[in-house]
Amino acid sequence: MSLSCSSAGCGPRAPLTAEQEQILLGHGTEYPGSSPLNAEKRPGEYHCAACGAVLFNASTKYESGSGWPSFWAAEPGGVATRRDTSHGMVRQEAHCAQCEGHLGHVFDDGPPPTGLRYCMNGLALDFRPEEPGPT
Numbered sequence: 001m002s003l004s005c006s007s008a009g010c011g012p013r014a015p016l017t018a019e020q021e022q023i024l025l026g027h028g029t030e031y032p033g034s035s036p037l038n039a040e041k042r043p044g045e046y047h048c049a050a051c052g053a054v055l056f057n058a059s060t061k062y063e064s065g066s067g068w069p070s071f072w073a074a075e076p077g078g079v080a081t082r083r084d085t086s087h088g089m090v091r092q093e094a095h096c097a098q099c100e101g102h103l104g105h106v107f108d109d110g111p112p113p114t115g116l117r118y119c120m121n122g123l124a125l126d127f128r129p130e131e132p133g134p135t
């Protein structure tokens with residue numbers, strides 16, 4: 001399976017900030033409500049901030065009330081998970097399938113049709129709005 005990329009320049013756009021490295025490489029978590037992507041509602045694609053892989057489409061984003069950008073489905077092949085038993089909890093850790101950068105966690109209390117809640121750190125995501133078509 002190959003990851004398609006509809007945006008120009010599929011790689012990362014800029015070097016990661018210290019905060020982004022703390023999340024993607026250090027499994028950190030941003031403060032809830034801190035991401036401007038919480039309010040992002042435009043159509044487009046969410047890419048991995050580290051490697052540029054396509055992770056989510058805006059059509060699967062929803063308001064979970066958690067304070068983190070949330071999605072009910074990931075792009076095929078974009079996100080991989082593993083069991084995470086840190087902090088005394090059993091969770092599904094979500095990471096970029098391509099570069100293994102940490103993204104957030106997946107919970108099973110999401111909306112239909114999947115019942116999943118991809119609870120993501122906005123700093124791990126690079127939102128690229130859909131280009132308006134030629135007029």
Ligand SMILES: [Zn+2]
Pocket residue numbers: 048049050051052053096097098099100101
């Ligand atoms: Zn990545």
